[in-house]
Amino acid sequence: xxxxxxxxxxxxxxxxxxxxxxxxxxxxxxxxxxxxxxxxxxxxxxxxxxxxxxxxxxxxxxxxxxxxxxxxxxxxxxxxxxxxxxxxxxxxxxxxxxxxxxxxxxxxxxxxxxxxxxxxxxxxxxxxxxxxxxxxxxxxxxxxxxxxxxxxxxxxxxxxxxxxxxxxxxxxxxxxxxxxxxxxxxxxxxxxxxxxxxxxxxxxxxxx
Numbered sequence: 001x002x003x004x005x006x007x008x009x010x011x012x013x014x015x016x017x018x019x020x021x022x023x024x025x026x027x028x029x030x031x032x033x034x035x036x037x038x039x040x041x042x043x044x045x046x047x048x049x050x051x052x053x054x055x056x057x058x059x060x061x062x063x064x065x066x067x068x069x070x071x072x073x074x075x076x077x078x079x080x081x082x083x084x085x086x087x088x089x090x091x092x093x094x095x096x097x098x099x100x101x102x103x104x105x106x107x108x109x110x111x112x113x114x115x116x117x118x119x120x121x122x123x124x125x126x127x128x129x130x131x132x133x134x135x136x137x138x139x140x141x142x143x144x145x146x147x148x149x150x151x152x153x154x155x156x157x158x159x160x161x162x163x164x165x166x167x168x169x170x171x172x173x174x175x176x177x178x179x180x181x182x183x184x185x186x187x188x189x190x191x192x193x194x195x196x197x198x199x200x201x202x203x204x205x206x207x208x
Contacts (some may be wrong), residue, residue: 005152012161018091030071041111053111068112113151123169130207
């Protein structure tokens with residue numbers, strides 16, 4: 001004996017039914033966010049995510065969107081390229097899927113690091129002096145590692161060695177100490193920020 005859906009009039013011979021309704025008319029309590037807007041840097045493509053500019057992995061971003069959804073689903077898959085999200089719901093012992101779309105917009109802007117970089121900003125200089133081959137090797141290591149946490153404004157190749165201009169003094173100091181190099185240090189007054197003096201710091205590493 002067939003069942004008639006009280007909403008659309010389709011019979012169980014035409015559609016799959018869950019309880020008294022066909023799968024198309026079955027009420028499923030799933031809510032998706034509307035109007036999600038993110039800022040993305042037009043220069044480095046970082047995303048302003050959870051209050052800071054980050055290189056966000058696709059999986060992390062997708063999971064964040066899913067956590068913004070609410071309802072009776074037990075799993076979901078979000079595709080950021082299309083905005084489609086598929087929910088998996090269990091009803092009366094059956095697993096059904098529900099497709100929805102989320103409107104996610106990315107506004108082009110410039111992150112704080114790129115804004116500073118474009119203006120030639122730097123907080124520290126690492127000066128490498130001594131053995132030329134060791135300078136080249138260490139400069140490559142410093143540039144590669146520093147780009148993970150800050151930005152490099154300029155690399156100045158001089159007769160006496162290499163000067164690396166770095167956006168964050170904290171990042172420069174942490175990396176030097178992490179690598180275990182002995183260094184000389186000097187500070188130069190740069191200006192005032194919120195009534196406090198700010199300095200540019202120079203670290204000198206001598207390589208034998």
